[in-house]
Amino acid sequence: MKTFSTYDPEDFYDELIVADGSPRPGARLLVDMIESLPAGDLALRQKAAEALLLKMGITFNVYGREEGTEKIWPFDIIPRIVSADDWQQIESGLKQRIFALNEFIQDIYNAKKILKDKVVPEDLIMTSRTYRPACEGFTPPKGIWCHVTGTDLVRDSDGLIYVLEDNLRCPSGVSYVLENREVLKRTFHQVFEASRVRPVDGYPSKLLEMLEYLVPEHIVSPTIGVLTPGIYNSAYFEHSFLSQQMGVELVEGQDLVVDNGCVHMLTTKGLKRVDVLYRRIDDDFIDPEVFRPDSLLGVKGLIGAYKNGRLALANAPGTGIADDKVIYAYVPAIIKYYTGEDAILPNVPTYICRDDDDRAYVLEHLDQLVVKAANESGGYGMLVGPHATAEERADFAEKIKAEPRNYMAQPTISLSRVPTIVGDRIEGRHVDLRPYVIFGEEIYVQPGGLTRVALPKGSLVVNSSQGGGSKDTWVL
Numbered sequence: 001m002k003t004f005s006t007y008d009p010e011d012f013y014d015e016l017i018v019a020d021g022s023p024r025p026g027a028r029l030l031v032d033m034i035e036s037l038p039a040g041d042l043a044l045r046q047k048a049a050e051a052l053l054l055k056m057g058i059t060f061n062v063y064g065r066e067e068g069t070e071k072i073w074p075f076d077i078i079p080r081i082v083s084a085d086d087w088q089q090i091e092s093g094l095k096q097r098i099f100a101l102n103e104f105i106q107d108i109y110n111a112k113k114i115l116k117d118k119v120v121p122e123d124l125i126m127t128s129r130t131y132r133p134a135c136e137g138f139t140p141p142k143g144i145w146c147h148v149t150g151t152d153l154v155r156d157s158d159g160l161i162y163v164l165e166d167n168l169r170c171p172s173g174v175s176y177v178l179e180n181r182e183v184l185k186r187t188f189h190q191v192f193e194a195s196r197v198r199p200v201d202g203y204p205s206k207l208l209e210m211l212e213y214l215v216p217e218h219i220v221s222p223t224i225g226v227l228t229p230g231i232y233n234s235a236y237f238e239h240s241f242l243s244q245q246m247g248v249e250l251v252e253g254q255d256l257v258v259d260n261g262c263v264h265m266l267t268t269k270g271l272k273r274v275d276v277l278y279r280r281i282d283d284d285f286i287d288p289e290v291f292r293p294d295s296l297l298g299v300k301g302l303i304g305a306y307k308n309g310r311l312a313l314a315n316a317p318g319t320g321i322a323d324d325k326v327i328y329a330y331v332p333a334i335i336k337y338y339t340g341e342d343a344i345l346p347n348v349p350t351y352i353c354r355d356d357d358d359r360a361y362v363l364e365h366l367d368q369l370v371v372k373a374a375n376e377s378g379g380y381g382m383l384v385g386p387h388a389t390a391e392e393r394a395d396f397a398e399k400i401k402a403e404p405r406n407y408m409a410q411p412t413i414s415l416s417r418v419p420t421i422v423g424d425r426i427e428g429r430h431v432d433l434r435p436y437v438i439f440g441e442e443i444y445v446q447p448g449g450l451t452r453v454a455l456p457k458g459s460l461v462v463n464s465s466q467g468g469g470s471k472d473t474w475v476l
Helices: 028-036 041-056 084-108 122-126 174-187 189-194 203-213 236-246 302-307 327-339 356-364 390-402
Strands: 059-061 070-072 075-082 148-150 152-155 161-165 224-227 249-251 256-259 262-267 270-273 276-279 312-314 369-373 382-384 407-411 417-422 425-434 436-439 443-445 450-454 468-475
Touching (some): 041 070, 041 174, 041 417, 075 084, 075 417, 075 425, 084 161, 122 327, 203 224, 203 236, 203 312, 224 236, 417 450
Parallel strands (some): 224 249
Antiparallel strands (some): 059 070, 152 161, 256 262, 262 270, 369 382, 369 407, 417 425, 425 450, 436 443
16 A cells, blocks of 8 residues: 555645645654555555454444445544644633533523623524423523533634534534544554553543432432433444443333333333433433424423433433524624633634525525534535535525525635545545533543544545544544
8 A cells, every 4th residue: 555655635734744745743653653564554454443343333323225224333544643732722612612602501591691682692592493492491400501512623724723513412423432442552552652642431431420420419329321212323322332331221211201200210120210311312302291292212201300300411401502503603702701701712604694694695605605504413404515516506595595594604614634545545535523522510521532534535524424434533
């Protein structure tokens, strides 16, 4: 395999190699080691890593595939390296952002000061599909709403890191961070040790500590569980992985019942009270008495037990109001409002289609913009204008005109790239980064996160459901 001697970063910001072909600081050990490998050895290591992933059963589900839904996780063995300076900015920026968003959610469902002060338009909140009237007047245990967050970051050609999206409902992917690391430690053992990469394997312990922090003080031997929609959910592997790693129960709605105001698990020895659930079911489906009455996944009466203090939930229902993709545009103002500080991590410039001037600009420049629906995820409901056909752009224009509140648009970011194995050579592929944040007694940011890579050449869509893969992320 040809290695870095023929690698061309082109005009993109490359996370490992600078324009003259030399490694970035921190990447020298890795690049030198790869260059020193015998011909064909790197390809053999890639195949060995894929075989290990298969043996470990690391999969994800893709909806709507006739040839089968369960796929082996696509993984490239060349890691992304994040410098200590970059990480310091990311970590402090995420702590600031998550603190402010938690304050925002608490305010929205209670005093509504930020609406009265007209920092965020009230009608934007009230028309959001993720706004939950059932949460009005409620404060969750410890005042924490967004216990687990996965924030998507990108680096533009200017080298700056931007927040692309906030994910506060049921963010997925952290299990792949842990499994990717296990594979890479075997693949590049010596250089991994020599580079003094920060560990990621403390995540399950931090997650469990957070869930235990939510247990009411009078409960001596709490029962904690992960609530999953079941085996057909795209993230079921992660649900079972995290429950196993934490040593807690993995339950579905059909395993639970509300009795005498408390949530109980059905066991062979009778009912067993459940005190905390890390729920991985969307609000809509979690309790048919409060949200969608046709849901077969949830538990009748669960929200009642939650609001009466008999159960703690992470993340709290209602957090989706803070990751509506249109409200995202207001997050820098939200941070300023609740902290008095400017955002450490900037947003990508955003056009809000409910605004007449912004909408006119978006409709005139669809061939240059990425358009997203307010509450879609996984790469669905979006238009990458420069890569779309005229018919696709015309179709999206009609959607925007019909429902402007539901759409926002951003300039096409020239996402940074990382060298990636493609056949018998190494080529640059675009990446983003999803670090994971746990909000318990304190705010913890896992070092690194999931680097998602757009495997098709030139693609900017990194979601696994859209053909993306992943890389290990080394924070030095």
